Structures are given as structure tokens and as C-alpha cells.
Amino acid sequence: MAGSVKFKRDRKFLKSNWDVLEFDSSDQAKKIPVPPMEKPYTVQNGKVIRLLKPESWRNIGRISLKDAIMKRQSRRKYTNETISFEELSFLLYATQGVKKNSGRHSFRTVPSGGARHPFETYLFVWNVEGIEKGIYRYLPLEHAVCLEKKYVKGMEKELDSATMGQFWNAGFYFIWTAIPYRTEWRYIDASAKLIAIDAGHLCQNLYLACEEIGCGTCGIGSYSQKEADSFLCVDGKDEFCVYMAPVGKV
Numbered sequence: 001m002a003g004s005v006k007f008k009r010d011r012k013f014l015k016s017n018w019d020v021l022e023f024d025s026s027d028q029a030k031k032i033p034v035p036p037m038e039k040p041y042t043v044q045n046g047k048v049i050r051l052l053k054p055e056s057w058r059n060i061g062r063i064s065l066k067d068a069i070m071k072r073q074s075r076r077k078y079t080n081e082t083i084s085f086e087e088l089s090f091l092l093y094a095t096q097g098v099k100k101n102s103g104r105h106s107f108r109t110v111p112s113g114g115a116r117h118p119f120e121t122y123l124f125v126w127n128v129e130g131i132e133k134g135i136y137r138y139l140p141l142e143h144a145v146c147l148e149k150k151y152v153k154g155m156e157k158e159l160d161s162a163t164m165g166q167f168w169n170a171g172f173y174f175i176w177t178a179i180p181y182r183t184e185w186r187y188i189d190a191s192a193k194l195i196a197i198d199a200g201h202l203c204q205n206l207y208l209a210c211e212e213i214g215c216g217t218c219g220i221g222s223y224s225q226k227e228a229d230s231f232l233c234v235d236g237k238d239e240f241c242v243y244m245a246p247v248g249k250v
């Protein structure tokens with residue numbers, strides 16, 4: 001039979017397990033308040049830059065969804081062209097943009113099990129119009145980015161090492177972390193599977209949105225956990241990197 005004993009154990013994670021899970025034991029069932037939808041930020045962290053809202057986009061929507069689907073591929077070679085501020089605004093909205101906020105849930109451009117949206121989106125900005133190099137974080141509720149860490153010489157080398165040599169002269173990198181408790185609050189032991197599925201949704205939207213604007217991306221699953229978490233200054237326990245994707249002009 002294919003697969004070692006260890007793989008069989010890991011495969012359990014991929015199954016529903018819904019029939020054996022004790023949802024009565026969840027923090028939601030215990031009436032513990034719902035965790036925040038967005039990691040707090042303070043203006044002391046640095047600048048907050050408001051992004052362009054969908055109604056003001058001028059150069060988005062030139063190709064059909066059918067063409068975007070047909071063209072989609074992983075792209076690892078980029079030109080030196082700058083990513084425009086409008087393109088950055090579009091790509092962030094396409095991956096995590098909030099269309100409706102009920103206060104307890106947000107409904108976004110991507111689906112998420114139970115509308116839990118367990119991710120934070122960090123950006124390593126390298127060549128984007130109007131934004132200095134450095135590490136930023138998307139604030140989906142405000143459709144803005146906040147500065148997390150100013151650029152210091154050699155940051156790109158740190159990212160290259162964290163991605164095992166996959167720093168590809170992109171305009172910027174998406175670096176997604178998960179805050180698992182947002183999902184665990186409701187889905188207890190089923191959460192890891194749901195979070196992994198959710199991550200696929202946001203990156204697929206990114207792939208298609210990139211095709212729309214003459215950019216390319218590539219999902220990056222091979223990275224050093226320790227180095228990526230340290231690059232972002234996250235604790236690696238309650239928040240840790242789960243996926244990355246560079247974006248560049250092609």
C-alpha cells in the first residue's frame with residue numbers, strides 16, 4: 001500500500017472529521033467573544049497609506065475572465081517595470097478586499113470557511129509607484145497599508161534566504177501569515193484543513209488578477225519557516241507565515 005505510517009497519520013488532516021468533532025467545546029459555543037478580524041495597528045508603527053478604491057480604478061478590466069483563466073501560469077521572470085499604485089490597490093483588493101462588514105464577519109473577494117478570514121497580508125515592497133521599499137501590512141477593513149518595517153540595506157537578501165533563493169526582482173512580494181485562532185474559535189480541530197484551503201483561494205485570485213494587468217505571480221510554498229517569521233517579526237506560534245507570492249511585470 002502507498003504511503004508510510006507517518007503519511008497515513010497526516011492524511012487524517014485532509015479528511016472532514018466533522019462527524020467526530022465536538023463543536024460544543026469551541027470558544028464560540030462557550031460564548032467567548034469573536035477574535036478581531038484584523039490585527040491591530042498603531043499609527044506609531046509608521047505611515048498608513050490609503051489605497052485606491054474599486055470605483056476609482058481606471059486601467060483594470062481590460063481582459064475577460066475567460067482569457068485570464070486561459071493565460072494563467074506561474075511566472076518567475078519579471079521586467080524591471082514599476083508596479084503602479086492602482087495595480088497594487090487592485091491586487092490587494094482581489095486577494096482580501098472587504099465588500100461587506102457585518103461587525104462580526106467580513107465578506108470579501110475570496111471565500112473563507114465560516115467567513116473567518118484567518119490571514120494577514122504582509123508585503124515586501126521593492127518597486128511600487130509612490131511607496132518606499134520596506135515591509136507593509138494590508139488593512140482590509142480600511143483598504144490601506146501600514147508600514148511595519150522601514151527598508152534597511154540587505155532586506156532583500158534576508159527574503160532571498162527565507163525563500164531559499166527565490167527573490168526574483170519582483171515589484172513586491174505577498175507574504176501571508178495565518179492567525180489560526182480566528183478559525184479555531186469556531187472550527188476547533190477542523191481548522192488547519194480549512195485554513196489551508198482558504199490560502200489556495202486567495203492565491204488563485206492573485207494569479208487571475210495578475211493576468212488581467214500584465215503581471216505574473218508564482219505561489220511559493222518552499223521557504224524557511226523560522227526565517228520568514230523572523231523577517232516579519234511574528235511570533236511563529238499564534239501567527240506564522242503560510243504562503244508567499246511575488247508579483248512582477250511580465
Ligand SMILES: Cc1cc2nc3c(=O)[nH]c(=O)nc-3n(C[C@H](O)[C@H](O)[C@H](O)COP(=O)(O)O)c2cc1C
Nearest residue numbers: 072073074075076166203218219220221222223243
Ligand atoms: C502551494 C504551492 C506551492 C508552490 N511553491 C512553489 C515554490 O516554492 N517555488 C516555485 O518555483 N513554484 C512553486 N509553486 C508553483 C508550482 O510549481 C506550479 O504551480 C506548477 O509547476 C504548475 O505550473 P503552473 O502554475 O504554471 O500551471 C507552488 C505552487 C503551489 C500551488
